[in-house]
Amino acid sequence: MLIVNGIEDGPVDARDRGFTYGDGVFRTFPMSGGRVPHWDRHFNKLARDCAALRLACPQRDQFEADLARISTRHPDGVIRITVTRGVTPRGYSIPDQPTTTRSVAWSAFNPGRHESVLGVRARWCQLRLAIQPALAGIKHLNRLENVLARSEWNDPAIAEGLLCDVQGNVIGGTMSNLILLHKGALRTPALDGCGIAGVTRELIIERARAEHLAVEVDTIDPGMVREADAVFLVNSVIGVWQVIAVDDMTWVVSPFIERLRNWIANG
Structure with missing residues (x-):
């Protein structure tokens, strides 16, 4: 309709x-x-x-x-x-x-939208996002970078691709924002050069700070993803997915995902 x-x-x-x-x-x-x-x-x-x-x-x-x-x-x-x-x-x-x-x-809802129960697999994309501060954070209609990045794979076992900018900093997924549980803090990339600042990301940052959890919005490099205790992808439609593998990196499902889901459900 x-x-x-x-x-x-x-x-x-x-x-x-x-x-x-x-x-x-x-x-x-x-x-x-x-x-x-x-x-x-x-x-x-x-x-x-x-x-x-x-x-x-x-x-x-x-x-x-x-x-x-x-x-x-x-x-x-x-x-x-x-x-x-x-x-x-x-x-x-x-x-x-x-x-x-x-x-x-x-x-209609995508039938696979609940695939996050046991976690999802992701991959690194080769495409690099251009830096344009005037458009950073905005969900504008120019999404060719996302289209090209998503065209890099056809494997249905891979739910999402992770994107870096031209400087090598991690920005997020092709359709999602990235949240890391890293050394006791929630970390998410700063989106002052590119990327979309999503509503679910905003909600999680607010709820975490309200509960006095350490939250860092800053530059994230691929090494920090590898070191993370848990990796999450979020947007308004999928809610929150826990990443259990990115190429050769693997994680177990973290109980913290339930806290994120509660924040989204009750935020």
Whole structure:
């Protein structure tokens, strides 16, 4: 099911800047029983990302009306919200008052989304992420690096690929944020040069600090991943996966994963 600017199966103009330039932002999250967990966080993140791109964010009640319509037919599934700068005259220049395009799409859950019970396997990607502080942390529509990185493997036993930037620092997964349990602290990469600062990552950082756990948001090198007591991958759809292998490195399932899951469920 797709709603575009409030119209079910509404048209999307091929001249839309989301198509021509990737000029927009998006959010992806689960809906369960017609409810969106952490909706406040998702909308606030969307609004911040829009502001960072000088993109007018549609009103919250517009999205909520779209979500309510979807939930009457599809109370469970994955929702993707996309906001683009709409159709403008040719050229990169931003008009003074562009008309944004708002879309809300539903899809069924991936049947393999619960594969994390016994842990997942990952691999290192060869692709290196470019550094662009102006776009760092934003979930914008330009995701070609992720597409190319994900195309590096077809093995269904490998759930995710880990990415470094061009300086060799670990940034996260192709579709997830990285959390390490390392020497008694929770560590996650600083995303001031590239990467997406996800809502689940944000929630975990806040909850850990509220419980007075050591949290470090800083540069992480591949050696720190190897030394970690536990490696987790998180996003809003998968929740939290524990990594049990990255190439030749292996870990046992840590009981700490239940704490992370409780934070996500109750955060």
